[in-house]
Amino acid sequence: MNIQFSGTMHLWKQILLGALPSALPSALGQNVIDLSGDGWTVSSSALNISVPGHVPSHAHLDLFAAGVIDDPYHGLNDFNLRWIANNNWTYTSKPIQGLSNDAKASWLVFNGLDTFTTIEFCGQQIATTDNQFRQYTFDISDALNNCKQSPTVSLNFGSCPNIANAIAADPNSQKWPPGIQGVFELPNREYIRKEQSDFGWDWGPAFSPVGPWQKVYLVQSESETSAYVLNTGFDIYRKGQINHIAPDQSQPWVVNASIDFVGSLPERPSMDIEIKNINSGEILKSGALDNVTVVGQAITGQTMVDAEAPRLWWPTGMGNQSLYNVTVTIRNNEQDIASVTKRTGFRTIFLDRSNITEEQISRGIAPGANWHFEVNGREFYAKGSNIIPPDAFWPRVTEAKMKRLFDAVVAGNQNMLRVWSSSIYLPDFMYDLADERGVLLWSEFQFSDALYPTDQPFLDNVAAEVVYNVRRVNHHPSLALWAGGNEIESLELPTAKKKAPGSYEFLVGDYEHLFITLILPLVYENSRSISYMPSSTNNGFLKVDLSAPVPMVERYDNGTDQEGYYYGDTDYYNYDSSVAFDFEGYPVGRFANEFGYHSMPSLQTWRQAVDEEDLYFNSSTIVLRNHHYPSNGPDTHNFKNASMGMAEMTLAVERYYPIPNKDDSIANFSAWCHATQLFQADMYKSEIQFYRRGSGMPERQLGSLYWQLEDIWQAPTWAGIEYDGRWKVLHYTARDIYQPIIVSPFWNSSTGDLSVYVTSDLWETAHGNVSFKWTDLSGKPISSNAGTPDTESFSVGALNTTCIYDTNIAKISLPNVKNAVLIIELTAQGHLPNQENGSLATFTHRNYFTPSYPKDLELKDPELQLSHDSESNTFTVEAQSAVSLYTWLDYPAGVVGYFEDNSFTLAAGEKRTLRFVVQKDETGGRWVDDVTVRSLWDQTTS
Numbered sequence: 001m002n003i004q005f006s007g008t009m010h011l012w013k014q015i016l017l018g019a020l021p022s023a024l025p026s027a028l029g030q031n032v033i034d035l036s037g038d039g040w041t042v043s044s045s046a047l048n049i050s051v052p053g054h055v056p057s058h059a060h061l062d063l064f065a066a067g068v069i070d071d072p073y074h075g076l077n078d079f080n081l082r083w084i085a086n087n088n089w090t091y092t093s094k095p096i097q098g099l100s101n102d103a104k105a106s107w108l109v110f111n112g113l114d115t116f117t118t119i120e121f122c123g124q125q126i127a128t129t130d131n132q133f134r135q136y137t138f139d140i141s142d143a144l145n146n147c148k149q150s151p152t153v154s155l156n157f158g159s160c161p162n163i164a165n166a167i168a169a170d171p172n173s174q175k176w177p178p179g180i181q182g183v184f185e186l187p188n189r190e191y192i193r194k195e196q197s198d199f200g201w202d203w204g205p206a207f208s209p210v211g212p213w214q215k216v217y218l219v220q221s222e223s224e225t226s227a228y229v230l231n232t233g234f235d236i237y238r239k240g241q242i243n244h245i246a247p248d249q250s251q252p253w254v255v256n257a258s259i260d261f262v263g264s265l266p267e268r269p270s271m272d273i274e275i276k277n278i279n280s281g282e283i284l285k286s287g288a289l290d291n292v293t294v295v296g297q298a299i300t301g302q303t304m305v306d307a308e309a310p311r312l313w314w315p316t317g318m319g320n321q322s323l324y325n326v327t328v329t330i331r332n333n334e335q336d337i338a339s340v341t342k343r344t345g346f347r348t349i350f351l352d353r354s355n356i357t358e359e360q361i362s363r364g365i366a367p368g369a370n371w372h373f374e375v376n377g378r379e380f381y382a383k384g385s386n387i388i389p390p391d392a393f394w395p396r397v398t399e400a401k402m403k404r405l406f407d408a409v410v411a412g413n414q415n416m417l418r419v420w421s422s423s424i425y426l427p428d429f430m431y432d433l434a435d436e437r438g439v440l441l442w443s444e445f446q447f448s449d450a451l452y453p454t455d456q457p458f459l460d461n462v463a464a465e466v467v468y469n470v471r472r473v474n475h476h477p478s479l480a481l482w483a484g485g486n487e488i489e490s491l492e493l494p495t496a497k498k499k500a501p502g503s504y505e506f507l508v509g510d511y512e513h514l515f516i517t518l519i520l521p522l523v524y525e526n527s528r529s530i531s532y533m534p535s536s537t538n539n540g541f542l543k544v545d546l547s548a549p550v551p552m553v554e555r556y557d558n559g560t561d562q563e564g565y566y567y568g569d570t571d572y573y574n575y576d577s578s579v580a581f582d583f584e585g586y587p588v589g590r591f592a593n594e595f596g597y598h599s600m601p602s603l604q605t606w607r608q609a610v611d612e613e614d615l616y617f618n619s620s621t622i623v624l625r626n627h628h629y630p631s632n633g634p635d636t637h638n639f640k641n642a643s644m645g646m647a648e649m650t651l652a653v654e655r656y657y658p659i660p661n662k663d664d665s666i667a668n669f670s671a672w673c674h675a676t677q678l679f680q681a682d683m684y685k686s687e688i689q690f691y692r693r694g695s696g697m698p699e700r701q702l703g704s705l706y707w708q709l710e711d712i713w714q715a716p717t718w719a720g721i722e723y724d725g726r727w728k729v730l731h732y733t734a735r736d737i738y739q740p741i742i743v744s745p746f747w748n749s750s751t752g753d754l755s756v757y758v759t760s761d762l763w764e765t766a767h768g769n770v771s772f773k774w775t776d777l778s779g780k781p782i783s784s785n786a787g788t789p790d791t792e793s794f795s796v797g798a799l800n801t802t803c804i805y806d807t808n809i810a811k812i813s814l815p816n817v818k819n820a821v822l823i824i825e826l827t828a829q830g831h832l833p834n835q836e837n838g839s840l841a842t843f844t845h846r847n848y849f850t851p852s853y854p855k856d857l858e859l860k861d862p863e864l865q866l867s868h869d870s871e872s873n874t875f876t877v878e879a880q881s882a883v884s885l886y887t888w889l890d891y892p893a894g895v896v897g898y899f900e901d902n903s904f905t906l907a908a909g910e911k912r913t914l915r916f917v918v919q920k921d922e923t924g925g926r927w928v929d930d931v932t933v934r935s936l937w938d939q940t941t942s
């Protein structure tokens with residue numbers, strides 16, 4: 001984003017291949033040709049196919065556009081289109097026009113090639129590539145001089161599964177004991193630097209696409225000194241800050257600006273900086289940078305900003321997202337050589353893994369180590385989820401779609417996403433969306449659920465990838481953390497210990513070599529502002545010594561089994577639904593970075609991908625699109641594993657919810673899909689309430705990030721948001737339970753114990769009242785409120801919890817536990833963090849409790865009535881005659897958006913009026929006529 005060039009402008013010379021001239025950067029003495037757009041061909045000589053191509057793209061997308069293949073997401077195409085992944089594909093440009101006549105040097109710049117490429121320019125081989133995550137620049141000056149006609153670029157992409165298999169079969173390649181590497185569909189992904197989930201995952205397909213997935217430029221320099229900006233490394237931190245130590249908030253800010261370029265600089269270049277508030281236009285700082293150095297193809301300078309001068313950037317719910325444009329210009333005396341602007345913010349973000357102090361213990365915090373984030377020196381509760389690739393084909397991920405997703409994140413009261421590894425390093429436009437909305441992005445290097453090679457070429461390749469991406473995204477204030485990978489410490493190494501004890505020490509050494517000895521210094525050298533940990537889900541470190549060969553000594557499990565001591569974050573899945581709501585079995589830790597259970601998407605979403613005749617719960621297409629459990633190899637028809645996942649969903653519904661039994665088979669299928677979502681949402685609600693309550697317990701639990709935010713395609717997965725943006729029940733329920741102050745019942749169904757807690761993540765004490773109202777399911781009050789107080793008042797401390805009611809079901813005088821519901825309403829007053837006017841805000845939350853699981857309730861028909869008011873554009877739902885549980889407003893296909901609330905409880909006779917937030921409408925407004933309402937009662941009616 002925001003790369004702008006100034007200086008003595010040499011006009012945009014060329015419009016090539018359909019690209020917009022306004023998008024082209026240029027600078028002094030430079031000719032920049034954007035090779036993106038149409039006008040390419042994609043061909044396979046082996047298959048005798050040649051179709052029009054596009055850049056950026058993937059071969060699958062161009063074959064689809066040309067009508068050679070059906071929609072890759074349709075039916076079982078995940079398996080049927082393997083022939084595309086198993087072949088090589090060549091992208092060839094049309095003859096390049098507009099080349100400079102007096103170029104001193106010329107380069108091809110690739111912002112991303114997926115993955116194994118042989119590059120030719122004017123018929124001459126230029127280079128090969130083998131890493132999807134790197135930016136590549138190649139000098140083509142000689143090739144251009146030798147070129148006799150208008151040149152073309154040709155990119156031959158090798159088949160990734162074939163190459164990965166060939167590397168694995170090479171006797172010189174690193175090998176691991178059997179049973180350790182996580183295989184989903186296609187094997188050997190650990191050998192190649194490509195999006196790891198392209199080889200299949202338990203929520204996604206295995207297309208293994210290839211192509212020029214990011215933009216391509218031809219850059220020419222026409223003068224002795226010129227610089228084309230390839231990348232930047234802008235770092236803003238508190239003076240003296242070191243990545244793993246809490247920053248001192250009284251220190252001034254250091255702004256370190258580094259630019260990677262191609263070209264050649266004069267002997268003594270200077271650098272200027274201007275830092276401007278993007279809202280007020282106020283200039284925070286301008287002038288020359290100090291300590292300018294040129295090392296290789298990077299120029300770096302520094303300046304200081306007074307400690308209190310900038311407006312701070314805060315995550316959503318904690319203050320404003322103040323942003324600044326930083327413009328850095330490389331100069332030679334009075335002449336501008338190149339200039340680049342990045343939008344950034346001033347904040348510190350720190351993952352505290354220090355030991356628990358005596359002072360903390362005296363406040364009731366259990367011993368062990370901290371494991372929580374601090375923004376601008378403040379502890380906060382991280383609420384959010386894990387983001388996975390939103391599409392198997394990144395070139396079709398639009399900014400508009402990601403804007404809708406990030407709006408849903410903020411609407412869902414989420415302040416942090418974990419950018420799970422084995423996707424890609426997110427593009428800048430997604431960090432930009434997060435910067436604007438105040439969503440922290442815990443980011444990871446692309447390694448997951450496998451052990452990786454440590455031969456020197458592999459390490460060199462990884463080093464280039466790490467340096468490029470750390471520098472590229474470092475200016476985004478939303479960047480919260482770097483983690484080496486996913487579940488390598490918590491899953492892979494323990495698996496290795498069990499399955500190959502003789503190799504364990506060696507494999508730990510290998511792990512540390514890649515993720516600590518190699519990557520840690522690369523992060524520290526390129527960012528002082530971001531904490532690093534070698535792998536997500538860990539127990540922190542014992543010490544950091546930057547001069548040691550292994551600079552971070554991980555704690556692993558050493559000494560972590562002492563009762564009452566807590567050290568790290570938790571990753572917890574239990575597919576035995578019989579214990580889904582037994583909160584006493586949930587893990588107790590400092591932070592929960594993964595947990596969840598899968599559910600079906602809605603009927604509307606299934607219809608995007610599955611033929612009408614396949615729309616039943618156990619159709620082959622539906623079952624085989626379920627990749628939990630993964631097929632564990634290229635056996636694509638692993639009904640056994642897929643059926644196990646289907647059975648888990650079915651059993652969970654049967655255990656707790658009324659079983660759909662509708663005459664119409666499609667309606668029945670839809671009700672089943674919905675039932676799986678009810679279970680999923682209830683289970684996450686139960687876990688999130690438990691984790692949030694932990695903020696006031698000895699574990700001082702300070703984060704819940706559930707698995708997973710959204711879907712990559714239409715399938716049964718852990719997602720809360722379906723492929724096209726439709727919210728499952730989960731995203732609404734998480735939004736409800738991620739509000740700042742919540743009231744939550746905790747019921748042990750075996751002992752009958754019931755307690756009610758108020759939990760707050762505000763930074764000051766809040767005060768309020770909670771009302772309790774027992775009725776039967778027709779809405780009739782239970783006499784004397786079943787012995788329960790009508791109201792309780794409370795004070796809840798900052799980031800804390802308080803128990804407001806504690807009893808046992810046996811002590812409550814309920815005539816019939818199957819015909820009773822307790823409606824719990826909270827009203828509180830408190831201060832949201834960093835509000836400029838400082839006034840008190842009012843918070844409300846409603847929860848409910850039934851002393852039986854939904855399937856056992858003697859439900860009554862609430863006779864729901866729905867009306868739409870076209871003037872106020874609101875919907876009103878009324879429960880005319882009984883309590884309505886899980887009241888669900890549904891909307892048709894063709895529109896994307898969300899209701900202000902959903903899956904809510906209505907007391908008998910109660911009305912709710914709410915809006916639908918339209919994010920995208922392809923129905924011309926007609927969708928309002930097809931909004932429907934149902935509740936738990938309707939699940940079983942025909």
Ligand code: BMA
Pocket residue numbers: 201202203448449486487594707718
């Ligand atoms: C964890 C994640 C993912 C996976 C998810 C659901 O293992 O890190 O690898 O998709 O659980 O199984």
